[in-house]
Every structure is written in structure tokens, then in C-alpha cells.
Amino acid sequence: MYAIGEAARLSGVGIETIRYYEREGLIAPLPRSASGRRAFSADAVAELALIRRCRDLGFGLADIRALLGLTRGQPDCDAARSVAQRHLDRIRDQIVHLRRLEQVLTELAAGCDGQEAGCALLDALQGPAGSA
Incomplete structure (x- = not known):
């Protein structure tokens, strides 16, 4: 598990942006430690990196949300296309x-x-x- 600073560094997404994505429901609410700090799994960091690549390509949040949905479960290449x-x-x-x-x-x-x-x-x- 990673703290938010480490997740930010590994994914290339800023800390405040990660918080924003969580508030907007783009990423699932993260588990918290006993002290209330977010705990990021390797999968959560990989999802943040995917979001970063999508943002770099200019995708909006609605499109990113759709693409994230397509990465969960059976991938649908036609829908992604x-x-x-x-x-x-x-x-x-x-x-x-x-x-x-x-x-x-x-x-x-x-x-x-x-x-x-x-x-x-x-x-x-x-x-x-x-x-x-």
C-alpha cells in the first residue's frame, strides 16, 4: 500500500488532483488508515497512471470515466474505439x-x-x- 505522496509520484498525478478525482468519483473511495490517510494499492496507482495518460491525450472526465469502466471486467475494444x-x-x-x-x-x-x-x-x- 502506498501513501498519497508515493501514489502521486508513481502515477505522475498531483496530490490535489488525486483528491479531486476521488471527490468526482473518477476513482473509487480509497481505504483509510487508522490515522485517516488514504491507502493506495498497486492497482489504484495503475488506474491513476491510466487517467494521467488519458488527460495527456486531452480526454475529458466523462470519457475517462467510460474508459475506466471498460478496463474493469472484460475489455470491450469496440466501445473503447x-x-x-x-x-x-x-x-x-x-x-x-x-x-x-x-x-x-x-x-x-x-x-x-x-x-x-x-x-x-x-x-x-x-x-x-x-x-x-
Whole structure:
């Protein structure tokens, strides 16, 4: 059994984040020692490490909860793929949105080249919403 500091070090998840995950029900309530300290098994540490890898890939808590559920019992690869595909679709939508932002900002910044008075970028930002 590991104390929370050791579980944090081994899993790469911060102590406060572990407490948050427990409050949110992402990890099961942990057994406590007589002094009230959390006691982490090797399986609990491995679950924290899995959560960390999912967070590194940008999965939200609902998706992580679903993936954790799929690791308990008989693994369901089709269901896991479905969760990953939904996440990938969201990422692709974000990429499209970010490319649009990049184009607009590039155009706005280019409007500042060689101006002697005023600032076209600031004028565009101060204009009505949607005009930039």
C-alpha cells in the first residue's frame, strides 16, 4: 500500500488532483488508515497512471470515466474505439476552428503593416462583433 505522496509520484498525478478525482468519483473511495490517510494499492496507482495518460491525450472526465469502466471486467475494444473516435472527431473540429482563427488573426495582423496613424487591428477588434 502506498501513501498519497508515493501514489502521486508513481502515477505522475498531483496530490490535489488525486483528491479531486476521488471527490468526482473518477476513482473509487480509497481505504483509510487508522490515522485517516488514504491507502493506495498497486492497482489504484495503475488506474491513476491510466487517467494521467488519458488527460495527456486531452480526454475529458466523462470519457475517462467510460474508459475506466471498460478496463474493469472484460475489455470491450469496440466501445473503447468509439470513445476514442468521438474524442478524435472533437479534436478535428477544434483544429478546423483554430485554422479559421489563424487566418483571421493573420489578416488582422497584416493590416498593421506600414500604418502611420491608428491601428487597423485595434479598429477591427473594437468594431461590431463578427466584423473581424
